[in-house]
Amino acid sequence: MLRVGSVVLGVSDVSRAASFWMAALGYVPREETEDDWVVLVPSEGAGVPLALGLSETPLQEHPRSHLDLYVRDAAEQTAEVERLVSLGAERVDWDLYPDDPDFVVLADPEGNRFCVIDTGHH
Numbered sequence: 001m002l003r004v005g006s007v008v009l010g011v012s013d014v015s016r017a018a019s020f021w022m023a024a025l026g027y028v029p030r031e032e033t034e035d036d037w038v039v040l041v042p043s044e045g046a047g048v049p050l051a052l053g054l055s056e057t058p059l060q061e062h063p064r065s066h067l068d069l070y071v072r073d074a075a076e077q078t079a080e081v082e083r084l085v086s087l088g089a090e091r092v093d094w095d096l097y098p099d100d101p102d103f104v105v106l107a108d109p110e111g112n113r114f115c116v117i118d119t120g121h122h
Helices: 014-025 074-086
Strands: 007-011 027-029 037-042 050-054 067-071 103-107 113-118
Touching: 007 014, 014 027, 014 037, 014 050, 067 074, 074 103, 074 113
Parallel strands: 007 050, 067 113
Antiparallel strands: 027 037, 037 050, 103 113
16 A cells, blocks of 8 residues: 655755754754755654755746645644744745635745645634
8 A cells, every 4th residue: 555655845955945844843854964865754753754855946836736734723823934934934925815714825945835724723
């Protein structure tokens, strides 16, 4: 049976991207970081590995895939968005927000889009 082994993001600076995602998620490198590749894993417990690979592919304004990061409620969402911005993420002026969104779109320092989702949103 198949299972997801890791999520891979293309980046232009592996070291910079690894620094951001390690701070954002509490992940650590699975093995020594290379100039063109690193796999990050949770420092404690289980979780999906995040691989960062050197890429020259241009960013997409509306990427076909992205990460969704879950939080319990609106207060935690606000706190996490602010924390992630302080680590180097940027708010994205997303033109596809619904009227009452349960998510906030951010971009990591490499420009990769991701969402912080309030799972308690009604």
